[in-house]
Amino acid sequence: MSKMERRMSWTEERVELLKKLWTDGLSASQIASELGNVTRNAVIGKVHRLGLSGRAKAVRPTAPRPQKARRPSVPRPQAAVPQPAMAARMVGNTALKAETFAYAEPQPEAEVRPFRAPATVxxxxxxxxxxxxxxxxxxxxxxxxxxxxxxxxxxxxxxxxxxxxxxxxxxxxxxxxxxxxxxxxxx
Structure with a gap:
């Protein structure tokens, strides 16, 4: 007997209701809320221990899901050439949000030293x-x-x-x- 079964007893009435709801196609979460005082995982475990399979199609809500309104596609203007001090960065899901940042000032060139082979050991x-x-x-x-x-x-x-x-x-x-x-x- 598992820990969950010790806390919540699976009476014959509850097992029969579980079987009926399972064959009706309810999800484990829906069955858990219908039975009360049981978790989704406990329902899944009991279903597997009972060897239940062959479910009906899942129950879908009868009301159609509201569809998101689509914006008409508008051609985007060509991006302007970035100015030396500021530029817009377009990335991923924030591509329409312009983020400005300053370019670093050019640094003077570092002194270039000729390569010298390491001293022989x-x-x-x-x-x-x-x-x-x-x-x-x-x-x-x-x-x-x-x-x-x-x-x-x-x-x-x-x-x-x-x-x-x-x-x-x-x-x-x-x-x-x-x-x-x-x-x-x-x-």
Missing amino acids: EEFPVPSERRATILDLNEHTCKWPIGDPTSSDFHFCGCRSKAGSPYCERHAAQAYQPVTDRRRKAH
Whole structure:
């Protein structure tokens, strides 16, 4: 028994009235208001539990719906070319409502700096006994790649890494630069 059924008991008379109203084509909302003290969802749940189907066409009000008066279509005048300081904006369902706004004053052109390639990163030589292959790496070794991965002399730094970082102190400083420093170096 559902929570709704515990609050409101479906007596045999109410179930029979529900069945009759359902077959007459009333909506769940209409049936709920007819029965009283029951929600639309409770009616829908009971209909499904009873396995009711095959409804008659829904009852429509006999009075025809009033139709909205249509405005005669009037050709719209061509929009004027916007003035430099003001313009009309036409958007969506507010297309007939003119909204004016001011254009921003032109700003002086920003100084254009020539592109400079970032400074090449100076590689610190790693002693050959410290160099690590992919198989030598663990949580305590620096994982900074050195060289071309397709060449035979490719290796990783292999020095002791900082706590909580995959890189040693020297390579962590290279990898984690503040944004302002990176921008400064690029210009």
